[in-house]
Amino acid sequence: MSDLIPPYHHPDFSTPELTSAPVVSTEASPADGVVPRNFHGTSNYPEYVHLGGGRWVLAPESRMDSVLVLDGDQLEVVEARRVRKGQRVVVGRTENGEEGIYVHTTGFEPEGQEATDKFAFRTRGTRETPFSRSYDELYQVLRHDRDHGHIVWVLGPAVAFDKDSRAAMQGLIENGYCHALLAGNALATHDLEGGYFRTGLGQNIYSQELQPLGHYNHLDILNEVRRAGSISAAIEQLQIRDGIIYACEKQQVPYVLAGSIRDDGPLPEVIADVYRSQDTMRAHARKATVVMALATQLHSIAFGNMVPSYRVEADGSVRPVFFYIVDMTEFSADKLANRGSAQAQAILTNVQDFMVNLWNNLKDS
The missing domain is CATH 3.40.50.10690 (putative lor/sdh protein like domains)
Structure with missing residues (x-):
């Protein structure tokens, strides 16, 4: 089964882009069910926020079109309609560390694996694909x-x-x-x-x-x-x-x-x-x-x-x-x-x- 569940590779936080990343910013929710205008909308990929001193925290789960709520060191993914007034919501619309937010899309891909050809047939699944x-x-x-x-x-x-x-x-x-x-x-x-x-x-x-x-x-x-x-x-x-x-x-x-x-x-x-x-x-x-x-x-x-x-x-x-x-x-x-x-x-x-x-x-x- 270990071959079917690929190992997860965390981002390399020693890269210059991430070592120089600022601490993530938050703003208080102005009302129940209302989030700050510059809220960060989540994906279903692993998402990290920078809390300072090179400490990046992975959201314990993520999903589409929600927001990140930060309570001390605890990070939670919450639907906007469920956010309560005063909760600290992560803000920022970039995803590569520029605002202390990093979205990691390649964590389960084999390291060092590159395609041998730039062009190939049948790279997308169709009804002709063998299963x-x-x-x-x-x-x-x-x-x-x-x-x-x-x-x-x-x-x-x-x-x-x-x-x-x-x-x-x-x-x-x-x-x-x-x-x-x-x-x-x-x-x-x-x-x-x-x-x-x-x-x-x-x-x-x-x-x-x-x-x-x-x-x-x-x-x-x-x-x-x-x-x-x-x-x-x-x-x-x-x-x-x-x-x-x-x-x-x-x-x-x-x-x-x-x-x-x-x-x-x-x-x-x-x-x-x-x-x-x-x-x-x-x-x-x-x-x-x-x-x-x-x-x-x-x-x-x-x-x-x-x-x-x-x-x-x-x-x-x-x-x-x-x-x-x-x-x-x-x-x-x-x-x-x-x-x-x-x-x-x-x-x-x-x-x-x-x-x-x-x-x-x-x-x-």
């Missing part, structure tokens, strides 16, 4: 972090529309490969629909044949769950005995269902307040060591913006956070990268095929 090595590395990462990390899945409803992919996700949950599940109302609704009616949006989850009045099924399951008062109560009352949400309930794996403007129902557990959804999802982002984002562009981008590219472990070591996005097209992967999560690794394939392949290679581990 054999990506799969093999992913199997090893998941086996390791099942016991030594925090694996977070971000799922779109397509995973629940197929009998085999739904069963594969259930198997992964039951075998410890999922420590938290993030989704929307649709994933949970159609998974429960599959458990009760054996359909997904009215189609049989195996044969894909449309069922008589099947377009009512997801509305009926929503109504039954709301009648029961909770997902867990409905699972017992309706005697649902398989599926993704069933496995989460059975294994006590936390799941976060974030609401959207187009939700039917929704299920009782769906969080309607988007900022409360964000805060609840962020609790898992702060612990994540592997993120598996499948067939859901908006949830993938949202969670990608919450997840640091690194974690500082209890012993002070720094490790990367692995982020995989699985989708049929380059569009979702490119969109995620364009929103700041450049470290996300794409596997471009049908998500149902991906799930079955993944489970077949992990189920005997």
Whole structure:
């Protein structure tokens, strides 16, 4: 596993640019939820601030579009809306030490490694890219972090529309490969629909044949769950005995269902307040060591913006956070990268095929 988790290289703070760097500046927040005009906006890369005397402090975590709050020697990444009046906010818009702020983008790159050619074919992942090595590395990462990390899945409803992919996700949950599940109302609704009616949006989850009045099924399951008062109560009352949400309930794996403007129902557990959804999802982002984002562009981008590219472990070591996005097209992967999560690794394939392949290679581990 040591070959898969690359060593982290701190910046060389002996360079002239950094030895001459000033002490970082801060300004007091003028009001709750308001930050100084020249605030420093964070990335998901490791970020350091200079406290003086050559002492650079690494933010224990970072994420997109937040601010740095300094309390003595303690550095915290905080969303601007959560900053309280009087807190000291780091200010400065440069990132190479000019204002005591250094953003480190190459910490996990091998030292001294340079490309041999300036021009080469296939330097960017596409649907033509072979993913054999990506799969093999992913199997090893998941086996390791099942016991030594925090694996977070971000799922779109397509995973629940197929009998085999739904069963594969259930198997992964039951075998410890999922420590938290993030989704929307649709994933949970159609998974429960599959458990009760054996359909997904009215189609049989195996044969894909449309069922008589099947377009009512997801509305009926929503109504039954709301009648029961909770997902867990409905699972017992309706005697649902398989599926993704069933496995989460059975294994006590936390799941976060974030609401959207187009939700039917929704299920009782769906969080309607988007900022409360964000805060609840962020609790898992702060612990994540592997993120598996499948067939859901908006949830993938949202969670990608919450997840640091690194974690500082209890012993002070720094490790990367692995982020995989699985989708049929380059569009979702490119969109995620364009929103700041450049470290996300794409596997471009049908998500149902991906799930079955993944489970077949992990189920005997």
